[in-house]
Amino acid sequence: MIRYVFYILISLLLSVVSYGQENAIETLNFNKSINTIYQDPDQTIKIANYFLKKSPSKIDNAKALYLRSESQKLKGNNAQSIEDLYQAKNILESINENYITSLVLVGLAQQCRYQGMHNVSKSYLSNATSLITYILDPYEKDIALSKLHQEQSAIFISESHFNDAFEILLKQNNNNDAIKKIVPGLYLETENLKAQIKLASDELESAKTIFNESLIVLKSQQLEDSSIKAVTQLGLGEVYFNENEHKIAKGFLLESLQVNIIEPKIKLRILNLLSKVYKQLDSISLSQKYYTESSLLSASLVNDERSVRNVLLSKIEENQKDTLEKDLNNYYVLGALIFTVLLIILLSYYFYNRKLDREYRQFEKIIKQIENKEKLEMVVIENATNNVKETKGVFIPSGTKNAILARLEAFENSDRFINPNMSLALLAKQLKTNTKYISEIIRTHKNKNFNTYINELRINYIINLMQGDAQYLNYKVSYLAEKCGFSSHSSFTVVFKSITDITPKQFVVFLKKNNKVAS
Structure with a gap:
């Protein structure tokens, strides 16, 4: 009996030791699990779920949630990714773990950037930066810094600050060998980001060199069937497309589609570019095929983004509520202010x-009127104070009236109305008549007063100049005002908007855009 109890105790002891060793080994392999995400996110999710089910450790659970979040993001499940990140964040608030907390914060910053919430994103990055300074393990610090610099660079790229974006990534050069050894996938992400910056800056040879070097590392690190390969080949496809090497671009793009793991956003870029490539190669049917595929994927992503944004806003609000409950006196006003600002x-x-949509529709209407050779006229508001005043009527002999109308038409076809000193008296003198006759004819035949008549001629004149000569789109509004006879910038803007329902500045912007699309 004693021997039997002894055997049971020994067995239990060995089981506990075995579980502890297994748990310790898997915990130590967290950094390697980050690398596994790029190759097999589904397997990483299974490992993470095992941790969440079996391990009582809060740190292990936070690590598992982070791994699952990154895997879900790669699979395009951003809503679930956000859920996991916030769950990890809540766990980590009760313990002191700078490494995992910084990774979670950078992950949240990335999701906020995806949704255009740059201020919130920068706030998370600022908190992550502070925490990273307290990480003691050099490998963990290198990984956290690599993630941080990637996201900081991505924000600069979204703001078109390419030099700043590249400088941020150069900070990683001292740690590149260590990162390449521990998490080669993370190293390759940084290199591909550098190449993308060079591509965006039209430094095609530099971009091509970096992408090709990434392909070599992918092979040496056995990451050829990873999501990173799809990104690398897409980059090379974009480089060769910009170099008009469409057949080479096609090869890289088609090969990228063979990778098993492709982030949906990356796949959309591949399909869009393939459609363009086949169009250049005169393969219309294939171009249409990939265009259709990209359109369907794009629509799906747009729908997903709406739900993701709702989840993110909801989580931000929940996070704010939790903070308010913990320190209501200090943060209530701040939380309400953030919500109001958002x-x-x-x-x-x-x-x-x-x-903008309303103004652009109005702009298109104006362009159509001009193309149909219709004159733009000020909209007359009933019972408005600036309506044409009724007069007692002035008798004008028929012959005189016809002669004045003929001379008035010639005046309209000239550019004499851009004279800044143009007045009713001056016009009457030029048309060899008197002010009463010319005023009455403008009122009865043009259905407007003298000032409105001259202003409409001037606005039509300057719009025709802007549409006919793109050089005018580069001039200041004050010059345009002077060019068509207005004495001040402000009066020109008021009159222009009253006739077109668009400001001169916005009209120029739309016309530039229209010309660019047409070319």
């Missing part, structure tokens, strides 16, 4: 886009 930004963005 709401104002969203509403401003919405109404600004509505305004």
Whole structure:
């Protein structure tokens, strides 16, 4: 009996030791698991789920949630990725773990950037930067810095600050060998980001060199069937497309589609570029095929982005509520202010886009009128104070009236109306008549007063100049005002908007855009 109990105790002891060793080994392999994400996100999710189910450790659970989040993001499940990141963040608030917390914060910053919330993104990055300074393990610090610099660079790229974006990544050069050894996938992400910056800066040879070097590392690190390969080949496809080497570009793009793991956003770029490549190669059917595929994927991503944005806003709000509950006196006003600012930004963005859409439709209407050789006229508002005043009527002999109308038509076809000193008296003198006759004819035959008549001629004149000669689109509004006879910038702007319902500045912007599309 004693021997039997002894055997049971020994067995239990060995089981505990075995589980502890297994758990310790898997914990130590966290950094390698980051690399596995690029090759097999599904397997990484299974490992993460095992941790969440079996391990009582909060740190292990936070690590598992981070790995699952990165895997879900790669698979295009950004809503679930955000959920996991915030769950990890909540766990880490109760413990002191700078390494994993910094990775989670950088992950949240990336998701916020995807949704255009750059201020929130920068806030997360600022917090991550502070935490990284306290990481003691050199390998962990290198990994955290690599992630941080990638996201900081991505924000600079989104703002078209390419030099700043590249400088940020150069900070990694001292740690590149260590990163390449521990997490080669992370090293390759940084290199591909450098190449993308060079590509965006039209430094095609530099971009091509970096992408080709990435392909060599992919092979040496046995990452040829990873999501990074798809990104690398897409980059080379973009380089060769810009060099008009469409057949070579096609080869890289088609090969990139053979990779098993492709992030949906990357796949969309590949399909879009393939459609363009086949169009250049006169393969219309294939071009249409990939265009259709990209359109379907794009629509799906747009729908996903709406739900992702809702989840992110919801999580941000939940996070704010948790913070308020913990320290209501200190943060209540700040939380309400952040919510209000976000709401104002969203509403401003919405109404600004509505305004732009309305103005652009009005612009298209104006262009169509001009193309149909219709003159633009000021919209007359009923019962407005600036309406044409009724007069007692002035009798004008028929012959005189016809002669004045003929001379008035000749005046309209000239550019005499751009004379800044043009007045009713001067016009009457030029048309060899008197002010009463010319005023009455403008009122009865043009259905407007003298000032409106002259202003409409001037606005039509300057619009025709802008449409006919692109050089005018580079001039200041004050010059355009002077060119068509207005004495001041402000009066020109008021009159221009009253006739076109668009400001001169916005009209120039739309016309530039229209000319660019047409060319």
